[in-house]
Structure formats: structure tokens, C-alpha cells
Amino acid sequence: MSTILLVDDETQILEILTSYLQKDGYHVLTAMTGETAIQIADSAAVDCIILDLMLPDVSGEEVCRRIRKHSRVPILMLTAKSQEADRIHGLEIGADDYLIKPFSPRELVARVRAVMRRAGDYSALSDEFAAGQLIISIRDKTIRKNNIALDVTPNEYRLLTTLARHPGRTWSRDELVREVLGYDFEGYDRTIDTHVKNLRQKIEDDPKQPVYIKTIYGLGYRFDVPVKK
Incomplete structure (x- = not known):
């Protein structure tokens, strides 16, 4: 059973989305603050994170940045920002997908399946590709240049x-x-x-x-x- 970390400061949204995700077979952990989300992501085996951008303590963007320092777990952002520049910014800092509020819970579940499937498509491979001084390890999900690991985003x-x-x-x-x-x-x-x-x-x-x-x-x-x- 895959574990989803659901991060939102609205109780009603947490309850509704938890119900839909559980019906789809996921184990759901919840957090209502950014700091709590970071602590859970650091300590629990999480397979996907659904992250609201408007949190009471730490912004969702900052939560994403801090998680990306050590994890490639798929992150689906929830946002009320509809401008293209805002969406592109979210993807650039490490998000894998986004949903603009209001949205359908069924669409969210479908997006979760999609981002986890894409992550699985890459993690299921077990080869290593070398091109000159550049080495891409599918197994370890790392990229090295001249034997030095490069800091790249999941995208x-x-x-x-x-x-x-x-x-x-x-x-x-x-x-x-x-x-x-x-x-x-x-x-x-x-x-x-x-x-x-x-x-x-x-x-x-x-x-x-x-x-x-x-x-x-x-x-x-x-x-x-x-x-x-």
C-alpha cells in the first residue's frame, strides 16, 4: 500500500481528500503546517506528497525546496494561483504536477496515480548510462559529471x-x-x-x-x- 502525505490547513479538505484517497487504496498521513509536513517527510516512508501552497507557517514553495534537498518523492501542488508564471515557478522548484483550486477530488486521485506511475517508470529501470564524463544512474537516480554528483531537480x-x-x-x-x-x-x-x-x-x-x-x-x-x- 502506497503512503500519501496530504498537507493542507483546511480540515474539510483534509477529510474529503483523505476519504477519496483511502477509497483508492492509499494509506494517508496528514499535516496542517509546513513544519509538520517536513518532519513527516523526513521520518516516514512517503510515496507521494500533496502539498497546498498556502500554509500558516511555512509556504508550500519553501516546504518543496526543503524536501527536494534530500528527496525525489513526487510532489503534487495545490494552489489558487492560476497565472502561468506561478505554475511554471512551482514546477521549476521541484513540483511534479499541480492542481488549481477548486478542483475535483477524483481528478486529484487521477493526478496522484499519474505522477506515481511516471516516478515508477523511471525507478523500475536498473541501468547506467555513460556519455563522456557524464554518468546517469537510473538505479540510484543520480547524475554525475567528472565523478561529482550534480544537484538536479526531479523534472x-x-x-x-x-x-x-x-x-x-x-x-x-x-x-x-x-x-x-x-x-x-x-x-x-x-x-x-x-x-x-x-x-x-x-x-x-x-x-x-x-x-x-x-x-x-x-x-x-x-x-x-x-x-x-
Whole structure:
């Protein structure tokens, strides 16, 4: 039985969502403050976190940042912010998905299934991919460059893994959105561009002249394996 950590300061929302999640077969832990959520995430085996952004003590964004320092657990954000910039910001700091309030409890359960399925798709693999000085370990969910572990977000990790598993293939932004983020909403190709930019800062010797992630103008992105000299 998978364990869900549900974080919201509204009792009624906690009760309703707990009921729906339990009916779908999940074990549910609840927290009404950010600090409590962080403590539970640090001490319990949690498979997914549903995180409201408006909390009475620590903001949901800060909770997400602190959890991301040591965990890749899927995080689904709940927010009343509907602006695209706000949604993109949530994804950039480590969220895997988001729902705008008000929402249907059934949609939330479906989103939970989706983010956990995507996480499982990557964790089920057990290989290691090497490209030059870059090593991607699917088993350990780590990325190393020159034997140094890189600090990447879960979405950056999934993006790089998706590209690296198919070297030479050109992916459109829409394809990467669906594969990596699980969305099919207009405007999210900008998020992919941001993740690519951030990844290049971390894995490339010269981000302005990338060796690994190439831009194929008018089409999308491609992962290349450097040729040994």
C-alpha cells in the first residue's frame, strides 16, 4: 500500500481528500503546517506528497525546496494561483504536477496515480548510462559529471534521462512536455526550455556551446554522445 502525505490547513479538505484517497487504496498521513509536513517527510516512508501552497507557517514553495534537498518523492501542488508564471515557478522548484483550486477530488486521485506511475517508470529501470564524463544512474537516480554528483531537480532528472535514453533522436517540446511533465497544456513548452537551460548550466562545460543537449532549431532538442578524441 502506497503512503500519501496530504498537507493542507483546511480540515474539510483534509477529510474529503483523505476519504477519496483511502477509497483508492492509499494509506494517508496528514499535516496542517509546513513544519509538520517536513518532519513527516523526513521520518516516514512517503510515496507521494500533496502539498497546498498556502500554509500558516511555512509556504508550500519553501516546504518543496526543503524536501527536494534530500528527496525525489513526487510532489503534487495545490494552489489558487492560476497565472502561468506561478505554475511554471512551482514546477521549476521541484513540483511534479499541480492542481488549481477548486478542483475535483477524483481528478486529484487521477493526478496522484499519474505522477506515481511516471516516478515508477523511471525507478523500475536498473541501468547506467555513460556519455563522456557524464554518468546517469537510473538505479540510484543520480547524475554525475567528472565523478561529482550534480544537484538536479526531479523534472531535470527526468528530462535528461528521457533524452539520454534515445541519443540522436530529436524531441519536440510538446513530446517532452508529455513525456517528462505529463501535461498537454498550451504554453508548457516554455517550461521545457527553462529546464534545458538549467541542465546545460550543470552538465555542460560551456552552456553556450552545448555538447550533450543540442537545440534543433524549429524542431526541439536532441541528446548527443560526445565523440572521443
